Amino acid sequence: MKKDAKIYVAGHRGLVGSAILANLRQKGYHNFLLRTHQELDLTDQLSVSRFFEKERPDYVFLAAAYVGGIMANNRYRADFIWRNLQIECNVIHQSYLSGVKKLCFLGSTCIYPREAPQPMTEDCLLTSPLEYTNEPYAISKIAGLKLCESYNLQYGTNFIAVMPTNLYGPNDNFNLETSHVLPALLRKAHLGKCLMMDDWDQLRRDLNRHPVEGINGNATETDILDILYNYGIRRGIDGEVSIEIWGTGKAMREFLWSEDMADACVFVMEKVDFRDTYESGTREVRNCHINIGTGKELSIRQLVDQVVKVVGYGGKIFWNADKPDGTARKLTDQSKLHRLGWHHQVDLDEGLRRLYRWYVEA
16 A cells, blocks of 8 residues: 555544544555445445445455444344444445445454354354354354455455454443443443542443443432343442452453454555465455454353452452343464464553553553
């Protein structure tokens, strides 16, 4: 990519898109097309068509998506599949029609079967059933990578699909109603710490930045305690504080610092073409997507131990085993990406310290 190439980053305000945009800027790219959701609704086919016809981007990072944690995925199943399919179909098709040189589509490792062999290689896609709680979202992401693959094969485009593992980092979603496991744990531990210290200034500041069901820092102490109680952050009559965590803590997860993910995506756009993602001479070209991760995992129970240590939360942990654990393991195989020449830099212990510092200072 030339430094003055016209680059469209879809979803530039989110965890993924903001990290990609920052990485591009650090590398000297400067000609960006940026639109907020209010300025361009990517589920609106006509609006997307007009945008591409007018702007004609050279490169596209499709980081925009409708995302959430296990609770949101299971509750809003129709929204997760419909919205993401609309975004993917509109942006990928218009990228083809307008002659985009290369596109990077960001999916998720939830595309892999619930009982996939560990670590998961790209070839285990569609070999057995998906995890039920996020099946609609996973199917939408499978459709996105297959769109890229199919347009490449039929039309000769150069669209690359990457599948990052569980991400965390600056601009993450800390909404207790919809967030993924790591930011939710970090925020719960922070709010629990504030309750233990009786630090109402910090509590109100936190709720002003991230209201919960409309309750912000201007609410009464009673209303604040009630809404925190509903989300498992509780202070008993004796003053003892506990935070509730879903599941048993046995599920294993892999986490990737968002700035590492962004560096991998830009690397792919600069160095990798579609022909590099499969073996030449293959009769059936499939599974051309690329895993992005660390190849390292830990249990949710171990993650909680690390989070409370970084935050400084000293209260109780209540494991609600009546709630789902989700997929037992989701460890990605990084062989393909390593062969292409990229390795991660930030391990979880350092990433957690960076994220908590960002969260309290933002």
